[in-house]
Amino acid sequence: MRSLATLTMRVCFTLAAVFRLAGPASAESPPPAVMRSAHALAMVGEPELPADFDHFPYAEPSAPKGGRLRLGVLGTFENLNRFNIKFLRAPLFLQGAVYESLMTRSEDEEKTYYGLIAESVDIDDAREHVVFHLDPRAHFSDGASITAADVAFTFALLKEQGLPQTRAEFSLVKSIDAPDARTVRFDLTGANDRELPLALAAMPVLPKHATDVERFSEATLAPPLASGPYIVSEVNAGERLLLRRDPNYWGNDLPARRGFFNFAEVEVDYYRDAGALFEAFKAGLVDFREETSATQWAQGYNFPAMSEGRIVKETIRPTRPVGIEGFGFNLRREIFRDPRVREAIAMMLDFEWINANLLSGLYRRTQSYFDESVYSASRKPASGAERALLARFPGVLREDILEGRWLPPAHDGSGRDRAIARRAIALLTEVGYQPSPAGLTKGGSPLRFEILVRSHDEERLALNFSASLARIGVDAQVRLVEEAQYNRNRQNFDFDMLVGQWLPVAEPGAEQRARWGSPAASQAGSVNLCGVASPAVDAMIDALVAARSKEDLIAAARALDRVLISGFYFVPLYHATDIYTAHVPQLRHAASNPRHPMFPYNMILEGWWRERP
Secondary structure, three states: OOOHHHHOHHHHHHHHHHEOOOOOOOOOOOOOOOEEEEOEEEOOOOOOOOOOOOOOOOOOOOOOOOOEEEEEEEOOOOOOOOOOOOHHHOOOOHHHHOEOEOEEEOOOOOOEEEEOOEEEEEEEOOOOEEEEEEOOOOEOOOOOEOOHHHHHHHHHHHHHHOOHHHHHHHOOOOEEEEEEOOEEEEEOOOOOOOOHHHHHHOOEOOOHHHOOHHHOOOOOOOOOOOOOOEEEEEEEOOOEEEEEEOOOOOOOOOOOOOOOOOOOEEEEEEEOOHHHHHHHHHOOOOOEEEEOOHHHHHHOOOOHHHHOOOOEEEEEOOOOOOOEEEEEEOOOOHHHOOHHHHHHHHHOOOHHHHHHHOOOOOOEEOOOOOOOOOOOOOOOOOOHHHHHHHOOOOOOOOHHHHOOOOOOOOOOOOOOOHHHHHHHHHHHHHHOOEEEOOEEEEOOEEOEEEEEEOOHHHHHHHHHHHHHHHOOOOEEEEEEOOHHHHHHHHHOOOOOEEEEEEOOOOOOOOHHHHHHOHHHHOOOOOOOOOOOOOHHHHHHHHHHHOOOOHHHHHHHHHHHHHHHHHHOOEEEOEEOOOEEEEEOOOEEOOOOOOOOOOOOOOOOOOOOEEOOO
16 A cells, blocks of 8 residues: 555655746846735735734633533534535534634634734735745644644645646746745746635645545545644534534734634534434534524424524624625526526526515515625616626627616515516517427427425425416426435536535635636536626626726626626525524634634534533
């Protein structure tokens, strides 16, 4: 059996190819970039916290340590490697809790990274050169120091075998150099991507001495060796994980870590059925629950543990964008190629009836890809800067979208809005569909597709949508599969339509390439579920990552929002402005909630603690 040193040889050869050591400058060489040292990196503007900050505003540095947190998760897991093509089968919370990155994002700011493994960074104004200086205290859980060789190794490995988005981003790096054990330099000349330094700051650091390169692309259930505050101490495949706090964690006193990761143990149990998970919570087997069912929140919390005070409800209203959820069309299917077909199908989602009868009236209809944020174009006419960006693509936007007048159709609430049904049929008739005994057909073929769902709540919603479509002659069949099968179909784009979720981002940027960029449309495992491949979308994303000011960023984001809305790539669903949580009363959190969290409580409640009895 080959040693780990042998297994890493291929990546070492890759490193030799991508390293370019600095040589003497020629007479024609441009002057060296003027670098400035910083403790943090912001996408635009300056970091809010000074270099000597003590802790993040949403942390409680005096929080007690200890106790066990018991969590329940719907689904399963088949992998503990978050960074290969099988990432959908791995627990998301491993990043941050077990694996650490060079720098860490403050969730009180839109997109600013502060020191973690890298204690400081040098960068030039053009963002074409970035140098990370590693903290000499940083080490992996086995005690081995984290060095520049580990960073360079990780970069080469993820560039070759990482997620599609990571490979695309890292391919923009011109060269990497590790002049000493604590310094890593990246040359980004020509990338024209001002967010790329932040992508590098968010790069995890893997141990060169303990990473199996030749099997890196495979799924694994081996507990990872990393540098984070927790160690995976027990694994029951697909059913249970136990994290234990590393007593020798190197970063306890870092400002970016004070007040976080307070539980001595985090037990995560997986449930295949949402009903079983709720019953486990009611029985006291789970300590915390974020309720995503409005009906359940309104009607399902009258069980004994609530009335006896063993469970408390807490509603949080964050300022974060809400993300996107909806029925995504797979444009790789011929029947969905025409945007008029997609628009007509989307018209038939009767949100008004669904909200009143299925959701207790607790939701708002999603109108934008960046809803509830300054980046949304909804109800806003395009500015001069937006029109300048869009001028290269005449005919891409309809006037109502350019003027901010377009909204998802509002039904009359009866469940049978005939006016909207007539509009949808008229659009489909333009495409060539005609009524027949078999429904709407074109060239003898019916307009028929399948909606893939993974829970009974999604199934109920999809069945309602299917019934609405049936009224205009569209045959939409609903298929319920378990989470693991759903993820496999999603990863291989093996679906007609599914309920897709795109996580909220406080400040849109390079992640939009993975969601909607043309290269990602053909990359298996990418999150471009719909298969969007549009030159106009690509150009707006390019403008987004090249933005030098907040004004430029807003203009690019709103222009992108308008182009995406014009494509009718998914049927927008709805969102709640509040986050509904229930938990045991012993759980506490800081008085200040983060303003821009990706998840309400970062999956394992990283800023919470258990109050001692």
